[in-house]
Amino acid sequence: MTVVTLLTDFGHKDPYVGVMKGVILGIAADARIVDVTHEVGAQNLREANFALHGAWHYFPAGSVHLVVVDPGVGSERRILAVAYGGHLFLAPDNGVLSGICDAAGAESRVVTAQRFFRAGKISRTFHGRDIFAPVAAHLAAGRARFDELGEMISDPIRLEMPEPALRQDGALAGRVAHVDAFGNLITNVRESMLGGSGRAIASVELLGHRLEAPRESYASVAPGQPLTIIDSFDYLEIAVRGGSAAAHFNARVGDEVRVRFA
Amino acid sequence: MTVVTLLTDFGHKDPYVGVMKGVILGIAADARIVDVTHEVGAQNLREANFALHGAWHYFPAGSVHLVVVDPGVGSERRILAVAYGGHLFLAPDNGVLSGICDAAGAESRVVTAQRFFRAGKISRTFHGRDIFAPVAAHLAAGRARFDELGEMISDPIRLEMPEPALRQDGALAGRVAHVDAFGNLITNVRESMLGGSGRAIASVELLGHRLEAPRESYASVAPGQPLTIIDSFDYLEIAVRGGSAAAHFNARVGDEVRVRFA
Amino acid sequence: MTVVTLLTDFGHKDPYVGVMKGVILGIAADARIVDVTHEVGAQNLREANFALHGAWHYFPAGSVHLVVVDPGVGSERRILAVAYGGHLFLAPDNGVLSGICDAAGAESRVVTAQRFFRAGKISRTFHGRDIFAPVAAHLAAGRARFDELGEMISDPIRLEMPEPALRQDGALAGRVAHVDAFGNLITNVRESMLGGSGRAIASVELLGHRLEAPRESYASVAPGQPLTIIDSFDYLEIAVRGGSAAAHFNARVGDEVRVRFA
Numbered sequence: 001m002t003v004v005t006l007l008t009d010f011g012h013k014d015p016y017v018g019v020m021k022g023v024i025l026g027i028a029a030d031a032r033i034v035d036v037t038h039e040v041g042a043q044n045l046r047e048a049n050f051a052l053h054g055a056w057h058y059f060p061a062g063s064v065h066l067v068v069v070d071p072g073v074g075s076e077r078r079i080l081a082v083a084y085g086g087h088l089f090l091a092p093d094n095g096v097l098s099g100i101c102d103a104a105g106a107e108s109r110v111v112t113a114q115r116f117f118r119a120g121k122i123s124r125t126f127h128g129r130d131i132f133a134p135v136a137a138h139l140a141a142g143r144a145r146f147d148e149l150g151e152m153i154s155d156p157i158r159l160e161m162p163e164p165a166l167r168q169d170g171a172l173a174g175r176v177a178h179v180d181a182f183g184n185l186i187t188n189v190r191e192s193m194l195g196g197s198g199r200a201i202a203s204v205e206l207l208g209h210r211l212e213a214p215r216e217s218y219a220s221v222a223p224g225q226p227l228t229i230i231d232s233f234d235y236l237e238i239a240v241r242g243g244s245a246a247a248h249f250n251a252r253v254g255d256e257v258r259v260r261f262a
Numbered sequence: 263m264t265v266v267t268l269l270t271d272f273g274h275k276d277p278y279v280g281v282m283k284g285v286i287l288g289i290a291a292d293a294r295i296v297d298v299t300h301e302v303g304a305q306n307l308r309e310a311n312f313a314l315h316g317a318w319h320y321f322p323a324g325s326v327h328l329v330v331v332d333p334g335v336g337s338e339r340r341i342l343a344v345a346y347g348g349h350l351f352l353a354p355d356n357g358v359l360s361g362i363c364d365a366a367g368a369e370s371r372v373v374t375a376q377r378f379f380r381a382g383k384i385s386r387t388f389h390g391r392d393i394f395a396p397v398a399a400h401l402a403a404g405r406a407r408f409d410e411l412g413e414m415i416s417d418p419i420r421l422e423m424p425e426p427a428l429r430q431d432g433a434l435a436g437r438v439a440h441v442d443a444f445g446n447l448i449t450n451v452r453e454s455m456l457g458g459s460g461r462a463i464a465s466v467e468l469l470g471h472r473l474e475a476p477r478e479s480y481a482s483v484a485p486g487q488p489l490t491i492i493d494s495f496d497y498l499e500i501a502v503r504g505g506s507a508a509a510h511f512n513a514r515v516g517d518e519v520r521v522r523f524a
Numbered sequence: 525m526t527v528v529t530l531l532t533d534f535g536h537k538d539p540y541v542g543v544m545k546g547v548i549l550g551i552a553a554d555a556r557i558v559d560v561t562h563e564v565g566a567q568n569l570r571e572a573n574f575a576l577h578g579a580w581h582y583f584p585a586g587s588v589h590l591v592v593v594d595p596g597v598g599s600e601r602r603i604l605a606v607a608y609g610g611h612l613f614l615a616p617d618n619g620v621l622s623g624i625c626d627a628a629g630a631e632s633r634v635v636t637a638q639r640f641f642r643a644g645k646i647s648r649t650f651h652g653r654d655i656f657a658p659v660a661a662h663l664a665a666g667r668a669r670f671d672e673l674g675e676m677i678s679d680p681i682r683l684e685m686p687e688p689a690l691r692q693d694g695a696l697a698g699r700v701a702h703v704d705a706f707g708n709l710i711t712n713v714r715e716s717m718l719g720g721s722g723r724a725i726a727s728v729e730l731l732g733h734r735l736e737a738p739r740e741s742y743a744s745v746a747p748g749q750p751l752t753i754i755d756s757f758d759y760l761e762i763a764v765r766g767g768s769a770a771a772h773f774n775a776r777v778g779d780e781v782r783v784r785f786a
Contacts, residue, residue: 012300013443015298026320029322030263042444073479074480074481124480126494
């Protein structure tokens with residue numbers, strides 16, 4: 001019973017996700033299908049990439065991860081399959097697999113084996129149903145091997161991802177990478193960028209506000225108070241206990257976050 | 263492992279859908295339950311019917327499709343079971359199965375066999391839990407046969423569905439039937455109404471705007487530009503590349519779409 | 525194939541729920557995971573408690589019910605496991621299991637057996653992933669017994685829940701406990717509080733409006749008209765046929781509902 005995860009920008013209003021599941025179960029009756037999220041902003045590749053990075057390694061080895069955020073559907077953009085860390089990934093070749101396809105040990109292939117696509121007409125607007133779901137299902141059912149999908153490639157498209165940078169004054173300048181449903185501000189500053197040199201954090205600045213060094217838990221400040229914390233995915237996070245940091249600071253994705261060291 | 267699909271207007275806030283799944287798994291422990299959508303507008307039969315038509319035939323033969331959009335719950339409205347195309351359908355007899363119950367080869371029955379309902383009190387407000395889910399589960403588990411559910415009927419209720427009509431000037435007048443989560447405008451004009459006679463489309467008109475003949479893919483226009491296209495369900499669609507046609511044209515369900523031929 | 529239900533305030537935007545499912549399937553590959561709801565208001569314990577009460581007993585005996593609404597995550601709050609009615613429950617010890625942990629025959633334990641937690645670092649912000657999901661999965665897979673989780677306790681935290689009260693004038697004063705997605709107003713007045721003494725209801729008052737005694741079904745009034753009804757969970761409900769009572773009365777959770785008897 002192979003796990004197939006789904007990550008799209010389809011939302012929950014339309015039957016599109018259900019249709020993909022129907023196609024998968026028609027080929028791989030035993031597949032365990034799990035939704036990662038379908039509420040990625042429309043055609044927002046960075047947001048999809050961020051969600052994928054947070055999720056995939058918590059699934060059992062052998063899982064097939066399907067990402068359908070596909071602004072180029074129907075164009076000549078390639079279809080990408082990646083094997084990495086004992087998992088398989090399928091997505092449009094548009095950068096959404098950045099950080100996976102270019103990781104050490106990853107193998108990327110361009111999917112061209114049409115015998116694993118849906119039989120009959122392939123639409124120009126819904127490859128999730130006609131190509132991605134069938135290929136994922138064939139992999140999950142053991143009816144397709146990864147190396148049968150198509151030729152190896154070395155040039156999958158990468159997203160340009162803004163990385164935190166050291167400023168002349170010694171501060172580390174990152175940004176808000178994601179605002180979660182609680183209003184927590186997840187930055188692109190990883191714990192490994194902070195502690196590696198043993199430097200203690202003096203403060204974290206956001207939109208003119210100065211916050212203290214990371215706390216051990218939300219409960220270490222009073223309700224309604226802001227704090228910084230290293231979150232459960234090892235990112236520096238700005239939060240408000242029992243509230244929304246996004247509302248508290250009127251902050252959004254892309255806002256600069258500056259870390260000052262002692 | 264029979265697939266049971268669920269299509270309701272219950273939304274995701276309340277535990278109603280989860281409760282139906284609990285009831286199903288209590289009777290058919292092996293059933294594979296798939297959500298088609300639960301975000302149909304409250305008691306919107308047309309929207310539910312549209313979603314069902316787009317979805318059911320992508321599921322494996324033998325699937326049981328449960329539609330609970332039920333403004334008449336607790337009244338004397340009948341409960342309808344339909345066998346069609348190797349699939350089974352269960353819904354209130356309120357028109358939501360239009361186009362399926364009246365298709366050639368479909369067999370309709372009124373569900374009266376109370377031994378397949380939930381044991382104990384049947385509520386007057388939640389037949390999804392007390393009648394539809396148990397009957398679907400008995401079918402999925404092979405503990406009920408379709409012909410045991412009740413008597414055949416020939417008069418299931420049909421929705422009055424506005425169909426595209428030819429105008430005196432030769433144009434085909436349809437309407438926006440659905441706005442999807444991307445803001446794509448799905449019309450009720452099917453590809454078969456356009457190409458059968460070999461007539462080329464000259465233009466498509468919506469709210470005073472004139473659009474060109476259908477393109478092959480979204481990518482055939484520049485980002486932000488509108489286009490028409492035959493979508494993946496064979497409907498004429500009005501879209502904006504990388505954007506929302508609903509916002510671009512301030513359009514909504516019911517707006518007239520006029521197709522002019524060359 | 526044990527059922528594991530999930531009830532959280534995580535919403536559907538972030539991959540948090542998917543991650544928990546990945547962790548569960550890595551330990552209990554056969555578990556049947558069902559979402560009860562993930563749209564409980566952020567850190568709203570009463571709303572979570574209400575949803576749980578409506579849902580759990582419709583699942584098969586042996587199910588494991590996981591409730592992760594956890595404002596105290598990372599603090600010293602305990603983790604609670606309860607066995608009741610042939611079901612198992614896991615949640616933070618914050619009152620969210622009120623009415624279950626204190627029911628006759630319920631057995632409560634504080635979960636301390638770290639061998640059932642996720643291997644490696646336990647985060648201070650996401651116990652749903654690192655503690656609750658693994659423990660639930662070990663239970664579901666039969667790899668942990670309830671009595672191995674930790675010591676029995678007799679003092680789990682209870683929510684203070686406002687109960688309907690008899691006023692001097694003989695009226696029963698309850699409140700709106702939940703507004704569902706249809707806008708139905710579910711009160712905290714149970715059928716058993718109304719009919720036990722054989723007293724007939726004369727009227728129901730809400731925000732200065734006077735409604736008649738409960739009807740048998742929504743269809744017993746004209747479309748657009750308000751009514752009272754005993755709902756499918758045995759609560760007194762105020763509804764509008766084919767509409768939203770919340771909008772009609774501009775009502776919200778906490779508003780007083782007064783039942784007058786004949």
